[in-house]
Structure formats: C-alpha cells, structure tokens
Amino acid sequence: MKIDGVPHRSIQAEDGAILILDQTLLPWRVEWLRIANAGAAAQAIRSMQVRGAPLIGAVAAYGLALALRDDPAALEPVAAMLGETRPTAINLRWALGRMLTVLRPLPEATRAARAWAEAGAIAEDDVATCRAIGAHGLPLIEAIAAGKPGRPVNILTHCNTGWIATVDFGTALSVVYQAHDAGIPVHVWVDETRPRNQGALLTAWELGAHGVPHTVIADNAGGHLMQHGEVDIVLVGTDRVTRRGDVANKIGTYLKALAAHDNNVPFWVALPHSTLDWAVADGVSEIPIEDRGEAEVTHTTGLLPDGTPGSIRTAAPGSPARNPGFDVTPARLVTGIITERGRCAASEVGLLGLYPERALAA
Template sequence: MLIAGEKRTTIWPDADGNGVFIIDQTRLPHRIETVLLRNLDDAARAIKDMLVRGAPLIGVTAAYGVALAMRADASDDGLARAREVLRKTRPTAVNLAWALEQIGQFLAQMPEELRRDSAMTFAKHLAEKDIACNSAIGDNGLAILRTLAEKREGKPLRILTHCNAGWLATVDWGTATAPIYKAQAAGIPLHVFVDETRPRNQGAFLTAFELGQQGVSHELIVDNAGGHLMQHGEVDVCIVGADRIAANGDACNKIGTYLKALAAKDNGVPFYVAAPVSTFDFALASGSLIPIEERAQDEVTHMSGEADSGELVTVRIAPKTTPAKNPGFDVTPARLVTGIITEKGVFAADAQALAALS
C-alpha cells in the first residue's frame, strides 16, 4: 500500500539476496525507518521484539529467517536449529509454525548445496502468496461491505476495527483492512473507527497511520468507546483479524477483541473475522486450547510516544510498586462471529462449515 504516496510492502530482500529489509513498526507512526536483517538472530529478534508483527507477516519473516540461516549453515542440523529458534519467538500466531513447516519440508527434500538459493526463492514465493491471498480476502469481504453499504443509501458505511490487521500486519493489503481498501477503490463511501488497542496501541500507531496514508476517512477512539458507539447505532459492521482460529471457529486475536464481539452481538452489529486459511489450526478443537502469550509488564505500566519536542520517549503511567498482568490475546467464541472471511470465501464460524478448509 502507500507511505507518503509511494507503493511499499512490509518486507523485501535486498538487491544481492544476502539480507532482508523490514519496516521497523516499533518506530511508526513517528518515524519511518527500515532495518536490514542479515542473519537468523536478526530475524528472530525482529519477530520477538515486534519490529514485525501480525500473524501473516510473522510467518513470512520466519521463512526469510530460515533463508538467511541457510547462508551460514545449510546442513540438516542448521535447518532444524533455525526452525526451532524462530518457532520460540511468538507462541500464539499459528502462521509462524505454518511457514516454518512449509519451508522446512521444501528444503528437506533437496541437497544441502542447493538450499542457500532455494530457501530465499521459497521465502519470496510465500511473500507473493501472502499478497495474493490478502487481495482475495479483500475481494470476498468487498461483497459483504457492498451489501451493507446499499442499506446506507449513499451515507458512509461505518466500520469498527481492533488492533492492526492492516497491510502492516501482512506483506500487503492486510486481512481486516483488505475489504476496506477494496471498497475505497470501488468508490463506496466509508468511515472507520480505529480502536487505540492498548497496551501497545497498534490501532493508534499503525492502523490510523496506514488508513491516513491511504486516504481512508477514519477516527481514533479509545478501546472502551466501541460498545458505546454500537449502542447508539453508529457502527454498521466490525471486522477484525486473527492470530489463530480453532477448528470450531473460535478466533484468537489481540486482547480486547472478545469485548467488541460481545458488544456487537448485544447490539445486532455484524462481527466478521478476516484471516487466511493458514491462520486456522485444525488440530485444535476449540479456542480454549490456544496458548495465550503473556507479555512483559512494562507494556502496561509504561507508554511510548513522541514528545512536543519531537523526541521519542517512554514514560511510566502506573505507580512503581504496582505489578501488571499482560495477556496479549483473547479468544472470541464462534457463537459471536457472523462469518470468517478467507481467500477461499466467507464461511460460517462452525466446525461443519470449516471442515472443507482443513
């Protein structure tokens, strides 16, 4: 999508193929900076420290991380080590394990001397596949938004998002935002309410940034305002992403998603999850089995931003003696999900409807 009018993606190999560039998302929206990943450790740190984030982008970055590792050690032991190091970086997003399995199976079938170049080629393939996949999610979601927009009789369709499931969470297009960008291109008037998404503020920092760069009408709201807006008839549809979806349609996403789904159900607002098929974990019967990442306390007790001086600062917002609990995700039960938008179509959130995808 666009940054300062220039077409960008979140990750791309450098010219000689010996490194991979990423947009450092910990610096957005105040700084637009790129980082060159040169080896396995760089890729692992980028995922763990959330320089890249979002389930699809984590998976692609992991594939590139394996490719970089093959430049140092293309043996079976080197491949196994690379996959294990990357697997441990983030436990919740299933796309990470999916991508590592894909590239691992591919490389295991070939001689070690061919793995160096083949790994990078395969990682590029996964990146291109992600772009095509998200574009298809956008097309399938566009049909939903078009139908809802017709009821608005020319007035903007009002959409609520949570966290960042935009192009910054993928290679391009995004998952939850892909239908929004497709609708914009189709000339459908719309307006997006952007949850700030504490504690890391991915809505305020990232979703608001990319919508603004793309010229999409939007407003930033605090996390707890969504229910109020729905009560007063100011939201027509909710669209969120997912980091893992169980076989029964339970969807794990950024903490706070569950509360939006409850409010949507209570107020008759359609609630859609947008995610690629690679986000499904059909080995898990329900969302209760999804591991929930517990992140550092300082994400809750501190907040970062840009001071009036232009300096990027981090400040404490809680008493020094107050501990914090910081689960990174919650699970929205399938009964609260209107439908799941995938590259293969839109599916009901139940085991029978989703069985075909497995």
C-alpha cells in the same frame, strides 16, 4: 500499498538480506531495517519491529533461508529457534513447517537457494491471499452501503490488520481498502488497542496514508457506539482460528464481540489460510496466549513534549500489572469468516466447506 505515493511491500528481498519496515518507530519515523541473518530476524519478531500474524511467518521463512546460506546444516535448530519467538500466531509455525517440508528431503548443498525461493513464494502467496480476502469481504460492505445511501459505512476494527501486518494489502483492512477504492463511503472506528496501541499508532497511520476516513477511539468506547447505532460492522483479523471457528486475536477483541452480539452488530473475522490451525478445536483451552510482561501496561509510548518518541509510566509506582497479549472469541460470537476462498460460518462445517481437502486429509 503506498507510502507518500510510492508502492511498498512490508518485506523487500535484496541479495543476501531483507528489508523490513521497523514498526516500533511508526508513525513517527519510516525506517527500513536490514535483516541479514536468522538472529536478526528472530529479534525483529520478538521486539515487534515486525508484527502481525502473516508478516511474522514470512519474516521467519526468510530468516531460515538466511541461516542456511551461512550453515546448510542448521535447518532444524534455526527453525526451532525462530518458531519460539512468538507463541500465539500460528502463521509463524505454518511458514516454518512449509519450509521444513520442502527443505528436509534436499541435499544440504541445495538447501539455501531453495529456501530463498520458498520464502519468496510464501511472501507472494500472502500478497495474492490478502488481495483475495479483500475481494471476498467487499460484498459485505456493499450490502450495508446499499441500505444507507449517502451515508458512510461505519466499520469498527481492533489492532492493526493492514498491509504492514502482512506482506501487502492486509486482512480485515484489505476489505476496507477495497471498499474505499471502489468508491463506497467508509469510516473506520479505530480502537487504540492498549497496551501497545497498534490501532492508534499503526492503523491510524495506514488509513491516513491511504485517505480512508477514520477516528481513533479508546478501547472502551466501542460498546457505547454500538448501542447508539454508530457501528455497522466489526471487522477484525486474527492470529489463529481453530477448526471449530474460535478466534484468537489481540487482547480486547472478545469484549468487542460480546458488545457486537448484544447489539446485533455483525462481527466478521478476516484471515488467510495460514491462520487456520486444523489441529486445535477449542480455542480457549488450547491456544497458547502470549504474556508480554508488565512494562507495556505500566508504561505508554508516544511523542514526548519535546517532540521525540519515548515512553512514560502511566500506572501508579510499584503497582504490578498483567499483560496477556491475545484473547479468544468463541465461534458462537462470530458472524462469519472471510478467507481468500470466500466467506463461511465460523464452524467446522463452514470451514470445511471452503477447505474440503482438509476433510479428505482427516
């Protein structure tokens, strides 16, 4: 996607390093950060300089490749270290698992070059996958648009599922971009997505840069808008989907699904194959939920009155806070799932219909 008209991907591979867009500085500053070793990759993931389930998988893969250049024997410990940086997004473990499967059988002397190539393949896979997700979601938007000629399709989204959360294009926002680029009038309600405000900061920046009409709303506004017929569809991404179709995503997604269910608003989830966790059935009891600590709740970041980015405390002094980073929306509240292979019901039967090789593997 483009920044100021110039095409970019969210990871750029150079000789001996990668460049990542530092998301903790957006939308105030566009800065590329050079990552030259596994420790820096891990820190970028932990600090959320890179974030979004598919992107952290790709960065972890490159981090492992960088480590093997320094020490080809470091495969297992570095993979374990990178795998512990964030707990909920399965894409991280998927990418590292794919790297380990390829690299373990190889002689140490050949691992670094192969690892770099495999990390590149993971990144390319993500680009093609996200483009296909957009194409498979597009008919949903076309169908809604056909029912309200001349009026925009109102899409509500949560967190950031755009090109900066993936290597390119995004997941749920890939659908939005393809609809917009196809000339369908769309308007996006952007949940601010407290506590880190990925919606207000990142999604709004992305949509604005692409010229997609949007409005930032407080997280609590969605239910009201749905009651008044102002939301045609909810489109979100996810960090892990169980084989039964339960969906882990940014905290607050579950409440949007409940409101959508109560108001007969379709609630669709867009994801790449790397977000499917076939080993897990029940999302609520089995998916680990990241706890990011109190500071993100007690404080808010933004532009200070002097125009510099900064953080202010917004909670009463001394009050404790709790900060679960994700929640799980049960499959029964999900209208359907969009992947690079098509659309399906949020169920084991639906998912196996798109990925029949998983049934054979089981």
